[in-house]
Amino acid sequence: MFERRQPIPIADAVRKIMEFQSHGVIEKVLIEESYGRFLAENLVATCDVPHFDRAPYDGFAIRSIDSREASVSNTVEFEVVDHIGAGMVSQKMIGKNQAVRIMTGAMMPAGTDAVVMFEVAQTFEKNGIPHMSIKREFKKGENVSFRGEDAKEGEVLVKKGTLINPGIQAMLATFGYKHVPVAKKPLVGLFATGTELLEVEEPLVPGKIRNSNSHMIAAQIERAGGKVHYFGKLPDEFDTCFTAVKNALDGVDILITTGGVSVGDFDFLPEIYEKLGAEVLFNKVAMRPGSVTTVAQHKGKLLFGLSGNPSACYVGFELFARPIIRRLLCVPKPHLRKEKAELKTDFPKANPFTRFVRSSVYIEDGRLMVTPSGLDKSNIIMSLAGANSLTILPGGTRGFTSGTEVEILMLEDQIGSEWPW
Numbered sequence: 236m237f238e239r240r241q242p243i244p245i246a247d248a249v250r251k252i253m254e255f256q257s258h259g260v261i262e263k264v265l266i267e268e269s270y271g272r273f274l275a276e277n278l279v280a281t282c283d284v285p286h287f288d289r290a291p292y293d294g295f296a297i298r299s300i301d302s303r304e305a306s307v308s309n310t311v312e313f314e315v316v317d318h319i320g321a322g323m324v325s326q327k328m329i330g331k332n333q334a335v336r337i338m339t340g341a342m343m344p345a346g347t348d349a350v351v352m353f354e355v356a357q358t359f360e361k362n363g364i365p366h367m368s369i370k371r372e373f374k375k376g377e378n379v380s381f382r383g384e385d386a387k388e389g390e391v392l393v394k395k396g397t398l399i400n401p402g403i404q405a406m407l408a409t410f411g412y413k414h415v416p417v418a419k420k421p422l423v424g425l426f427a428t429g430t431e432l433l434e435v436e437e438p439l440v441p442g443k444i445r446n447s448n449s450h451m452i453a454a455q456i457e458r459a460g461g462k463v464h465y466f467g468k469l470p471d472e473f474d475t476c477f478t479a480v481k482n483a484l485d486g487v488d489i490l491i492t493t494g495g496v497s498v499g500d501f502d503f504l505p506e507i508y509e510k511l512g513a514e515v516l517f518n519k520v521a522m523r524p525g526s527v528t529t530v531a532q533h534k535g536k537l538l539f540g541l542s543g544n545p546s547a548c549y550v551g552f553e554l555f556a557r558p559i560i561r562r563l564l565c566v567p568k569p570h571l572r573k574e575k576a577e578l579k580t581d582f583p584k585a586n587p588f589t590r591f592v593r594s595s596v597y598i599e600d601g602r603l604m605v606t607p608s609g610l611d612k613s614n615i616i617m618s619l620a621g622a623n624s625l626t627i628l629p630g631g632t633r634g635f636t637s638g639t640e641v642e643i644l645m646l647e648d649q650i651g652s653e654w655p656w
């Protein structure tokens with residue numbers, strides 16, 4: 236029995252997925268393991284930084300008031316009464332015309348409010364006691380790094396959902412976050428279906444191909460921030476596939492299958508969803524490639540039936556599965572980032588449906604330029620390697636010419652879009 240499917244607009248398909256209730260789960264990891272994870276709570280300053288006034292230069296800490304009369308023609312002398320480096324605290328209360336020899340990072344001694352750099356001080360001894368002199372006035376606060384100038388206690392410095400980069404690592408350490416609250420990586424189960432599929436190490440034989448989708452999707456799951464549970468490949472046999480899918484569901488947050496979603500005699504995913512009692516959210520989207528992408532939900536879990544055709548599989552993941560993974564990672568803008576770019580090549584193919592062309596975007600004279608990264612057919616693999624973006628070519632057109640401004644979705648960006656549709 237052949238079933239004719241009704242394509243739905245891309246925005247409706249994405250909306251149906253995003254309406255599905257899902258939110259991130261917090262876990263605490265050691266700071267050493269937090270790089271590359273997503274903050275699950277706002278990062279708040281737990282103290283002022285620095286938490287004491289300190290010297291930003293090697294030199295002498297003085298009371299600025301004592302330098303008031305200093306000028307080229309009037310040298311003012313100071314008795315050097317203490318000597319401190321970073322980490323040391325002077326116990327002296329500094330009096331009139333006294334100075335402390337101080338190193339970068341050391342806490343300003345009580346009473347002092349300015350630092351004279353070594354370069355502008357003359358040092359000498361008087362009766363065996365170290366002294367220094369200056370020939371200009373220093374203002375109150377001159378060359379002082381003040382308490383709280385970097386951050387104030389209680390300030391929200393980085394928002395929940397931000398990818399932890401090396402700078403955030405420095406902040407986390409500064410504020411004493413030994414354990415960092417990060418979003419638990421959603422566990423994404425993955426099956427490849429297809430009797431034609433060989434393992435990577437198997438030699439080619441007539442009619443069979445190596446399974447590339449699993450490796451591609453596993454990498455896409457990781458790029459999005461998820462964790463992969465690869466269950467292996469399945470032959471196109473209903474019972475085997477049904478049992479495998481049913482058993483896999485319990486242990487994962489999301490389940491992805493590749494292949495077997497179209498209307499072929501060995502495309503069993505539609506019947507598997509039916510027998511499971513899963514609710515199919517959609518099984519045809521008005522787009523190319525990836526039109527047969529099917530998404531269902533069963534007992535609160537999303538099942539993504541991605542197309543077997545590699546490029547369709549790739550695009551289906553990025554448009555439909557990635558945003559849910561990003562939302563589970565607490566990312567506020569879960570969709571691919573949309574930007575405008577200039578098309579650098581003619582694209583003469585007519586477009587009944589909106590087309591997502593695997594593309595390479597680059598910067599030329601400060602502007603974004605984009606060009607297809609290879610052949611644009613859904614069974615093509617090679618164009619995926621150079622793709623860092625998808626050019627959106629709206630449907631109902633006769634093609635596009637070089638120089639046209641187009642919209643693109645960026646594949647390797649971490650900021651995202653709130654809603655690009």
Ligand SMILES: Nc1nc2c(c(=O)[nH]1)N[C@H]1C(S)=C(S)[C@@H](COP(=O)(O)OP(=O)(O)OC[C@H]3O[C@@H](n4cnc5c(N)ncnc54)[C@H](O)[C@@H]3O)O[C@H]1N2
Pocket residue numbers: 427428429431432444445446447448449493494495496497498499502524525526527541542543544545547613614
């Ligand atoms: N009569 C119709 N036929 C097809 C339609 C349609 O609407 N009516 N849709 C076409 C479109 S569009 C696509 S896309 C494909 C989708 O097919 P399936 O998702 O059912 O995938 P399969 O049939 O299993 O495989 C398709 C193709 O991809 C190769 N493949 C599958 N798995 C892998 C893998 N893991 N690694 C590499 N390549 C894989 C497979 O060998 C097939 O060549 O259906 C059209 N047909």
Ligand code: MOO
Pocket residue numbers: 522523524525526527528542544546547613
């Ligand atoms: O799902 Mo197909 O990719 O539209 O060629």
Ligand SMILES: [Mg+2]
Pocket residue numbers: 494495496497498499501502543
């Ligand atoms: Mg098929």
